[in-house]
Amino acid sequence: MVSIRRLGAINRTYRHLTRYRQILRILFKYGFHDLVDYLHLDHYLETGLQMISRKPREQIFRYSRPERLRMGLEELGPTFIKLGQLLSTRPDFAPPDYLDELRKLQDNVPPFSYEEVQQIFQEDQGKDPTEIFTDFAVTPLAAASIGQVHLARISSDSLKSTTRSPKNQKASKRDVVVKVQRPGLESIIEVDLEILLRSPP
Template sequence: MAEATTHTARYREIATVLRRHSLGFMVGLLGIGRLVPFRRGNGGRNGARTRAIDTGTAAQSNGETSPEHLRLALEELGPTFIKLGQLLSTRSDLLPPAYVEELAKLQDAAPPVPVADIRAVIRRELGSEPEELFATFDDRPLASASIGQAHAATLDDGTPVVVKVRRPGAVARVLEDLEILQNLAARASRRWGPARDIDAAGVVDEFAQTLRAELDYLQEGRNAERFAEDFAHEADVVIPRVFWEHTTSRVLTLERMRGMNVGDAVALDAAGVDRKRVARRGAEIVLKMTFEDRFFHADLHPGNLFIHDDGTIALIDFGMVGAIGEELRGHLSTLFVALVRGNPAMLAGALTSLS
């Protein structure tokens, strides 16, 4: 296990956390068991224990795992693992329903960064104190996530904005964890048939590429501007403006979007919003991204969608995006045509081409 020498302390931490949450069988599959002392009844090396993740059941007394233990372990391991769990929560083709449901509870939240540190980053990146750059700047964070912390501010012309500041040390930890995850996925694929069958190494490689891009706020700003261009003629879709004079790779200043959470049915009904129309319009937005623009928002969870009283949809958070090539678009088009026509043979052919 030569590659472990570079990140020995982190490998040991991962192994310890997995065993503490009754995921010891994964320690064996990943080949990192020798980094922590073996304790009987805490996971062991019995390959039969992998049945727990195959069925979504648990028997902690036997050292077997459960969906809840997996979620707790990912939360304890920090931002990179939380984001991987969030990705897996959207992949019902890879995990049993119980795991998908539990991983969907993962929240990309973190303890707030001290405001002194936030101000230091802004001063270093933009050259001035927040009070000199903005008409107002709220020291209380709007949100504190694993990679960045957001603060409300106002420009001199009165425009409300959100200032996203990358957490000090976030890049080093994320890059280290991504390298470790890629090593572990490759090893798991060699040791465990199911990991090889789902192309665990490929899943992690794609995840790593996306997350590395999310670390660069300049790229997120460019993504936002591309979406703004793509939806320039869609009056009921709003994309926040980027204020480049207050933006660097570590600080991103965007127009502040307000509205109701797309999942808050009570608030939507109270405002008289037609929820069926919102759902239909949301589907149309995704289809436009996929088939017309071939550039899509890869993190459209409810927290990144705001609904205005008139049904207008505002999108935020453009760090994770994807692009679709011409060949893939053709396969997806064939798949949808087969579904509409109810043609099983055509559908099977489209799925075979996609896979």
């Protein structure tokens, strides 16, 4: 019989390999094959590495290397965006052109789609945002590495269950800001931290 501990180790290994492939694919996509070779990242994918194209699209080189680094960190997700944000505050560690580009990660993170917002609401609340709020903005007000915020409007009737309102209070609507966590955030950060903290072989 395979022990529960063994099954857990197999599951972590599979998650790590899947994420390693994603990381390598994105690094190659943005022209950082030299970084992969320097850090020996391909060691973790001795089998199946041939399935990942090492050749970036030619148009990617229209962008500078700092721009490509910022774009790659954005695509890698919240853990790496946070890392880029941290690096943007370290002039002792990164050259000025990299610092300027990484600072864009502080307030210029791409949002995720409204379809994903709807799916998150369905999973957490069992309802669409429009079933909870009288109005819900499809386009987010702002986006960050952890989540994004949407403007919405909620009726006072919906608030009565959570607030003590006078019985004679007239029905009204209140503008609110709703923060939605990025999909799969916890599992992505967990795997990324396991990878980053893993001792080299």
